[in-house]
Amino acid sequence: xxxxxxxxxxxxIICLSLPLHQGIxxxxxxxxxxxxxxxxxxxxMEAVTYVPWYWLAAVDAYERGIRRARKDREETEGLIxxxxxxxxxxxxxNPDWEDEDPYSLxxxxxxxxxxxxxxxxxxxNDMDILFTFASYLASYGHDDDNIEIGLWDYYQRDQxxxxxxxxxxxxxxxxxxxxDDRVFPVPLNYNYSYRSTWxxxxxxxxxxxxxxxxxxxxxxxxxxxxxxxxVELKGWNRFGGxxxxxxxxxxxxxxxxxxxxxxxxxxxxxxxxxxxxxxxxGSSGYGKPGTQGKFPPHLHYGMYRxxxxxxxxFDPYPNLRSWxxxxxxxx
Ligand SMILES: [Zn+2]
Numbered sequence: 336x337x338x339x340x341x342x343x344x345x346x347x348i349i350c351l352s353l354p355l356h357q358g359i360x361x362x363x364x365x366x367x368x369x370x371x372x373x374x375x376x377x378x379x380m381e382a383v384t385y386v387p388w389y390w391l392a393a394v395d396a397y398e399r400g401i402r403r404a405r406k407d408r409e410e411t412e413g414l415i416x417x418x419x420x421x422x423x424x425x426x427x428x429n430p431d432w433e434d435e436d437p438y439s440l441x442x443x444x445x446x447x448x449x450x451x452x453x454x455x456x457x458x459x460n461d462m463d464i465l466f467t468f469a470s471y472l473a474s475y476g477h478d479d480d481n482i483e484i485g486l487w488d489y490y491q492r493d494q495x496x497x498x499x500x501x502x503x504x505x506x507x508x509x510x511x512x513x514x515d516d517r518v519f520p521v522p523l524n525y526n527y528s529y530r531s532t533w534x535x536x537x538x539x540x541x542x543x544x545x546x547x548x549x550x551x552x553x554x555x556x557x558x559x560x561x562x563x564x565x566v567e568l569k570g571w572n573r574f575g576g577x578x579x580x581x582x583x584x585x586x587x588x589x590x591x592x593x594x595x596x597x598x599x600x601x602x603x604x605x606x607x608x609x610x611x612x613x614x615x616x617g618s619s620g621y622g623k624p625g626t627q628g629k630f631p632p633h634l635h636y637g638m639y640r641x642x643x644x645x646x647x648x649f650d651p652y653p654n655l656r657s658w659x660x661x662x663x664x665x666x
Contacts, residue, residue: 370512373392374512384473385473391468394417394486396416400585400587400640401418404640404641411459413459417464419447424445435456437449437456447463447467448463450463450467472486486499494641501565504565505606508606514583516562518559518560520561522556528550532545533548533651547592547638548636549636550616550636552632553632555615556615560581560607562589563583564584565605566581566602566607566613572592573620574592576617576620576626579591579614587639590635591614592634594614595627598615616632616633618630638651
C-alpha cells in the first residue's frame, strides 16, 4: 500500500515538475536552479526505485565528468548526464536505433525505459534516463554492497566504482549537491609565492614535464584541501615524496606533493572539505622514503582529469589564481 502511495505521489510531483525541465534549456538555468532540478529528479527516483538519491547523484556526477573529458559523447540536453549509446538504449538488433517505443525496446532487449510515463522511452529525457539507470541498480538491491556490485557489472572498472562511491559518500555526508566552494591550498596569511611553471622540463629521474604549480613557502606551512573530496592516495613516491591525492565530486584529482608530513587523522577514504588541513609544506622526494632537502621547500600542486580510461594533467595555475582572488574578496 505504502509503495503505491509513493508511486502515486511521485507521479504527481513528476507532472508538476515537467514544465521546469522541458520548458527551459539547462544552459539558461542558474547553477542553483540546476542543483534544485537535479535533486528533485534524484529524490523522485529514490521514491520510486528505493535506490538512495546520493548513489544516483554520484553516478550522474561521474558521467558528467566523463562527458566533459571526452569528445565522442554529445552534450546533454537536460540536467542528467548519464549516457546511453543509441544501440544500447534501443537494443543491438533493433533496426531503428532511434526507437522510443517502450514495447519494441523491450522486445529487442534495449535498456531504455519510460520513466515519466509519457508513452516514450527517450534517450535524451532526464526522467527516462534516470529511471533506466535506477531500475538497473535496483535489480541488484538497495544497500551499498549490492549497488557497488551493480556498478562494477556496468562499468567493469574498479576505479569507476571507487570514484562513484567517493562521490556518493560526499553527497550523503553533506546532503547537498552544491559542493563547489574552493580555497587556495596555503593559508593566505602565510608567506608564499608561485608562478606558472606547468609544462617546464624537469631534470631528475629522466625526461619529464612539470605537471603542476609549485607554491614556495616555509617548512611546516599548513597545506589545505582546495575542494570537497575523498582522500584517494597517501604515502611515499620517489618523485613526489610524501604526497596526498584527493578526488573532488567533479572527478578532478588534486595532487599535493613534497610534504614534510601529514595531518593526523587524514587517511585513505577520509572525506575533506575546502580548508581541511591535510599536511605541511616540506622538501621531501627525489629519492628513497624520507629523502628531503634536495630542493627548497614548496608544495607541488597538480590537477588531473579522468575520461573513464586514463587520467591526464592540466594546468592548475589559472584555478589557483582565481581561488586566491575569491578568498581575498571574502575577507
Ligand atoms: Zn612541482
